[in-house]
Amino acid sequence: MNAIYTFSIRLYSVAIWLVSFWNPKAKLWREGRKNWAEKLSLSLAGKQNIYWFHCASLGEFEQARPLIEKIKHQKPSVLILVTFFSPSGYQQRKNYKLADYVCYLPLDTKSNAKHFLSLVSISKAYFVKYEVWPNFFQELKRKEIPFYLLSATFREGQIYFNPLGKWFKSILALTTHIFVQEKASQELLASHGIASIVSGDTRFDQVAKTAKTAVPNKVIEEFSRGKFTLVAGSCWEKEEGFIAAFLSPASTIKVIFAPHDVSENHVKALLARLKPEISCIRYSQFEKDVNLQDFQVLILDNIGLLSNAYQYGSVAFVGGGFTNALHNILEPATFGLPVFYGDNHPKFPEGEEMENHGAGFSIDSFGRFQSQLLSLIYYEGELERYSQKNTDFIQSRTGATELVYSHTIDS
Numbered sequence: 001m002n003a004i005y006t007f008s009i010r011l012y013s014v015a016i017w018l019v020s021f022w023n024p025k026a027k028l029w030r031e032g033r034k035n036w037a038e039k040l041s042l043s044l045a046g047k048q049n050i051y052w053f054h055c056a057s058l059g060e061f062e063q064a065r066p067l068i069e070k071i072k073h074q075k076p077s078v079l080i081l082v083t084f085f086s087p088s089g090y091q092q093r094k095n096y097k098l099a100d101y102v103c104y105l106p107l108d109t110k111s112n113a114k115h116f117l118s119l120v121s122i123s124k125a126y127f128v129k130y131e132v133w134p135n136f137f138q139e140l141k142r143k144e145i146p147f148y149l150l151s152a153t154f155r156e157g158q159i160y161f162n163p164l165g166k167w168f169k170s171i172l173a174l175t176t177h178i179f180v181q182e183k184a185s186q187e188l189l190a191s192h193g194i195a196s197i198v199s200g201d202t203r204f205d206q207v208a209k210t211a212k213t214a215v216p217n218k219v220i221e222e223f224s225r226g227k228f229t230l231v232a233g234s235c236w237e238k239e240e241g242f243i244a245a246f247l248s249p250a251s252t253i254k255v256i257f258a259p260h261d262v263s264e265n266h267v268k269a270l271l272a273r274l275k276p277e278i279s280c281i282r283y284s285q286f287e288k289d290v291n292l293q294d295f296q297v298l299i300l301d302n303i304g305l306l307s308n309a310y311q312y313g314s315v316a317f318v319g320g321g322f323t324n325a326l327h328n329i330l331e332p333a334t335f336g337l338p339v340f341y342g343d344n345h346p347k348f349p350e351g352e353e354m355e356n357h358g359a360g361f362s363i364d365s366f367g368r369f370q371s372q373l374l375s376l377i378y379y380e381g382e383l384e385r386y387s388q389k390n391t392d393f394i395q396s397r398t399g400a401t402e403l404v405y406s407h408t409i410d411s
Helices: 002-019 024-032 036-044 058-074 087-093 110-119 134-142 163-172 183-191 203-212 218-224 237-246 264-273 306-312 330-334 349-357 366-378 382-395 400-410
Strands: 050-055 079-084 101-104 122-128 147-152 177-180 229-235 254-259 280-282 297-299 315-318 339-342 360-363
Touching: 002 024, 002 134, 024 087, 024 101, 036 101, 036 110, 050 058, 058 079, 058 087, 058 122, 058 147, 058 203, 058 400, 079 087, 087 101, 110 134, 134 147, 134 163, 147 400, 177 183, 177 400, 203 330, 203 382, 203 400, 218 254, 218 297, 218 306, 229 237, 229 306, 229 330, 237 254, 237 264, 237 315, 237 366, 254 264, 254 306, 264 297, 306 330, 315 366, 330 382, 339 366, 349 360, 349 382, 360 366, 366 382
Parallel strands: 050 079, 050 122, 079 101, 122 147, 147 177, 229 254, 229 315, 254 297, 280 297, 315 339, 339 360
Antiparallel strands: none
């Protein structure tokens, strides 16, 4: 099975190579892995006490981040290596100040895993959420390096739990500890003979900290001042379409769009979706003599503004939920914003948790979005009630970082 898996990984690499001739993201994926061994050796060879964190992309990095920060605070001598699978994560965090080196994960072949772990002296390794890489896991086990799966979630339909997935399940069982987000994942693993620890999701700790350290933004503050403001965070076309259909020049609300795709083509397409009478301004084109109160829509066409923008919102509509690619709904919740998101999010248990708690709105139609939003705007006390629910929701779920630290560092 190992040989079949490795062959499929190499086949995937060939497919990426072919696609990279016309796809910019695939090109970044391919180019970023060139000369990886030489770069890694120059940066970390001969150094000791290295803790390795591997993340698929930016969302998983945010789950690793609170643990990285605690480790660096408690043990400053530890060196941090961060690897990414996806260009979107690497490009945004390649200069992360607490990491001693950030790079792409080499292709998961047996030879790459051996070479990677021969070049650097890894003391501990953390893989986030779904990041299970068989050849790296086997080599870590062979070298007796402790390694952990962090903030993981599991569902019955995953490959580990079907008749053809016995080998993958055996790989999962190699981990030193698996930390899962909720009891259902623990029970599923236990039914297949794999032990785990319910830690919760480390992102709750990260977003709680973000709310306490939010940086003021005078442009966004002036735009939203005194108005009911909807923040469309990491929005995709469907979320943008719902909001565009709701908005009219007579609307009393303001909207801040922070698109998942901030390319010029996408921003222009977003502007075209809005009614011609809607007054819009782009963040990148703001000038000091402009009166921001005159505009109904602000488009954040720069990366890195969203997490601080939520502090000025009344409600949020977070993207990706209609395609099972839900972005971070915890960030707006920690500021006390009721949160809308699409109803297709089985890989993201926080969506169901927030809805059950009463301050998340899993949307299956424009009609539901419209009616719920109108009630938050016009029913007295409704917004405050839901806002408090989300504040409580976040605060009641912090502490995962401390638990993981105590099991992997203090024990």
